[in-house]
Amino acid sequence: MRKLGLLVLSFISIISVTRAQVKADSAKTAKADTTTTARTPGKTLDKIAAIVGNSPILLSDIEQQYAQYLVQGMQPNPDMKCRILQSLLTQKLLAQQAIIDSIDVKDDDIDASVDRRMREMMQRAGGQDKLEGFLGRSLIQYKDEIRPDMKEQMIAQKMQSKITEKLNVTPQDVKDYFNTIPKDSLPSFNKEVEIGEIVFQPKLNKEEKELYKQKAEELLARVKKGEDFGTLARLYSQDPQSAVEGGDLGFADRTIFVKEFTANAFKLKAGQLSPVFETDFGFHFLQVIERRGEQVHVRHILISPAITQASLDRAKTKADSIYTLILANKKTFDFSAAAAYYSDDKETKFNGGMMLNAENVQNRSTFIPTDKLDPKVALTIDTMKVGSISKPDLFTGADGKKSYKILYLKSATDAHKANLAQDFPKLKEFAFEDKNSKTVNKWFDKRRKETFIKIDKEYQTCDILKKWVTTPTSTSAQTK
Numbered sequence: 001m002r003k004l005g006l007l008v009l010s011f012i013s014i015i016s017v018t019r020a021q022v023k024a025d026s027a028k029t030a031k032a033d034t035t036t037t038a039r040t041p042g043k044t045l046d047k048i049a050a051i052v053g054n055s056p057i058l059l060s061d062i063e064q065q066y067a068q069y070l071v072q073g074m075q076p077n078p079d080m081k082c083r084i085l086q087s088l089l090t091q092k093l094l095a096q097q098a099i100i101d102s103i104d105v106k107d108d109d110i111d112a113s114v115d116r117r118m119r120e121m122m123q124r125a126g127g128q129d130k131l132e133g134f135l136g137r138s139l140i141q142y143k144d145e146i147r148p149d150m151k152e153q154m155i156a157q158k159m160q161s162k163i164t165e166k167l168n169v170t171p172q173d174v175k176d177y178f179n180t181i182p183k184d185s186l187p188s189f190n191k192e193v194e195i196g197e198i199v200f201q202p203k204l205n206k207e208e209k210e211l212y213k214q215k216a217e218e219l220l221a222r223v224k225k226g227e228d229f230g231t232l233a234r235l236y237s238q239d240p241q242s243a244v245e246g247g248d249l250g251f252a253d254r255t256i257f258v259k260e261f262t263a264n265a266f267k268l269k270a271g272q273l274s275p276v277f278e279t280d281f282g283f284h285f286l287q288v289i290e291r292r293g294e295q296v297h298v299r300h301i302l303i304s305p306a307i308t309q310a311s312l313d314r315a316k317t318k319a320d321s322i323y324t325l326i327l328a329n330k331k332t333f334d335f336s337a338a339a340a341y342y343s344d345d346k347e348t349k350f351n352g353g354m355m356l357n358a359e360n361v362q363n364r365s366t367f368i369p370t371d372k373l374d375p376k377v378a379l380t381i382d383t384m385k386v387g388s389i390s391k392p393d394l395f396t397g398a399d400g401k402k403s404y405k406i407l408y409l410k411s412a413t414d415a416h417k418a419n420l421a422q423d424f425p426k427l428k429e430f431a432f433e434d435k436n437s438k439t440v441n442k443w444f445d446k447r448r449k450e451t452f453i454k455i456d457k458e459y460q461t462c463d464i465l466k467k468w469v470t471t472p473t474s475t476s477a478q479t480k
Contacts, residue, residue, distance in 0.1 A: 049085060050455045052092035061088055082462035085455075089468055093447050094156035103162065105154045108253075108295055113150050114143050115250040115297075122245050163443050169431045177431035178420055186418045189426070190369040193381060196335050196353035196408035199345035200319040200392070201401075202311035209278075212305040216276045216283040219301055223273065229287055232301060238282065239302040247299035251292060261286070265298050307402065312394075319392035319404040326389060326406070335389070335408045344403070353408065365425065367413070374398075377407065384409045 047059040065084045070076065098104070118139060122131050128139060135142050169177075219236055223229050230246025237243040254262050261284065264274040268288040276285045282304035290297040322342050326333050339353025348355055357365040358372065370378050374397075380390050390407040397403070413422060420427065453468055460469065 048456065049459060050089060050453070052089055052453055053096050053451050055092050055096065057085065057088045057092065079462075082459065082464055085459055085462070086464050086468070089453070089465075090444070091152060091156040093444065093451060094159040095152045096451070097447065098155045098159040101159070101162065103155060103158050105151060105158060108293060110147060110151050110154060111292070112251055112253075112295065113154065114147055117146070117150070118143060119245060119248065119250050122248075128245070160440065164436050164439055167432070167435055167439060169428060169435060173435070174424065174428050174431045175420065177434060178418075178427055181418075188417055189413075189415065189423065190371055191415045192367045192369050192413045193373075194366045194410035194412075195355050195368065195373075195377065195381060196339060196410055197345065197348055197355060198319075198322065198335075198339050198343045198353055198406040198408075199348070200315040200322075200342075200404040201344040202307045202315040202403065203344075204305050204308065204311050208308055208311065209283075209305055212303050213276060213278070213283050216285060216301070216303040219303075220273065220276055220285045223285075223287075229299060229301075233299065236303070237301040238304040239300070242300065245299075247286075247301055248289075249298050249300065251290075251295045251297045253295050261300075265296050312402065312404075315404050316392065316394070319406060323389070323392050323406055335410075354410070366410075367425075380407055381409050381412075386410070386412055 048056045049059045049062055050057040062081055062084050065087075066081055069080055069084075074080075122128050122139075132138055215236075219232055222232060230248075233243055233247030237247055239247070242249050252265075254266060256262075257265060258279050258281075260277055260279045264277055264284075264286060265288065268274060268286075270288050270290050272288055274284075274286045276283055278284075282302050284300050284302050286298045286300035288296055288298050322338070326338060336352030336354075339349050343349035343353055351364075351366075354366045355368060357368045370382075373381075374395070376393075376395055380393065384390060384407070386409055388409055390405075392404045392406050395403060395405050416422065418427065448468060455465060455469055459465055
């Protein structure tokens with residue numbers, strides 16, 4: 001199982017044209033005429049929508065992404081095609097500069113991205129057979145077709161990161177940014193709180209776990225006797241995302257799985273089965289499908305134990321005893337130390353028990369708007385004073401799992417207009433985003449002027465694309 005939960009991946013829709021071959025044919029005549037069409041024998045005609053340097057952007061590129069937009073449940077919107085083309089123009093410029101700067105991505109990373117996309121597509125389609133029927137070709141063929149595009153996307157992302165990698169903001173930058181905001185346009189911030197938690201998760205004892213371990217052992221024995229692994233995974237595995245794919249987790253390196261899973265996956269050869277082993281998710285066994293350097297392709301079956309009332313009662317008893325201990329030692333009580341020692345939540349216990357703002361985890365912000373809190377947590381802290389702790393209570397997480405928690409209200413800030421004294425960390429983020437945006441825009445303005453860019457008449461009416469039609473400052477720029 002994955003450390004941060006099962007992957008949430010982007011889905012792309014499919015068009016009938018074989019784009020890789022079309023691009024190869026189109027590139028030969030790209031500069032001659034943007035209305036040129038390229039034909040692959042037996043395939044659909046495709047039109048060149050734009051040219052960036054020596055690279056064509058095909059109409060099928062735009063239609064593919066627009067189809068994805070519709071598949072996601074969005075309403076038809078012709079303007080979206082303008083935005084899609086702008087994104088593709090951006091990608092081409094970045095990728096071309098990356099070649100000059102010798103920026104590349106590893107084949108293993110590209111393969112991993114392609115595999116993740118295939119797993120998501122199989123899940124949405126209802127399995128490999130249905131997906132291949134929809135594609136009209138094998139997954140191997142389709143993976144070969146999308147791989148060049150995936151590579152270009154990854155290179156472009158890496159190039160954009162390089163453009164801004166050395167940016168930082170000083171306290172003076174933050175003050176200057178704040179002073180540029182009109183007083184009547186200052187952002188308002190909702191009430192925010194800093195909350196700590198000590199979590200007591202219900203745990204099964206050895207006897208309670210044995211029933212679930214035995215079920216996993218029985219399924220492993222059935223696989224060894226010749227029953228199909230994929231079928232059993234679809235019927236019995238309690239990993240909802242991989243079960244529909246026959247337990248397939250695709251390729252991954254050693255950093256993706258929890259340590260027990262990694263230990264079993266990387267010590268086996270292709271085709272071998274692991275014994276049943278336990279992780280925080282339950283009891284698993286896995287089979288290695290293929291090894292590729294430092295990556296392994298595995299499938300698994302998971303049996304997750306169900307929490308019992310007895311285990312909940314044990315968690316409550318422990319929570320009550322720790323709460324009593326804290327109250328008896330108020331003067332010497334250190335919440336962060338207590339959380340590190342007693343809490344079962346791995347995300348917060350090593351952060352002094354402090355919850356992180358889910359919308360600002362990257363900057364490890366502990367200031368959380370009250371309207372973003374779990375409703376029961378919000379209700380509980382609304383009755384608390386700063387510096388106090390709550391009695392243990394039963395909470396149900398977004399994943400449906402139950403646990404007892406002791407909450408600690410470290411600070412509370414009322415709703416207010418932005419000011420430097422209270423909101424410096426947030427304003428620093430805004431200032432950095434502003435500086436980052438200006439730096440990227442400046443880079444693109446310069447590159448557009450130096451690069452041959454031609455857009456088909458069909459898209460020249462798009463307002464957001466008018467600045468992309470430029471005249472290069474030198475002839476040599478056209479072939480950069």
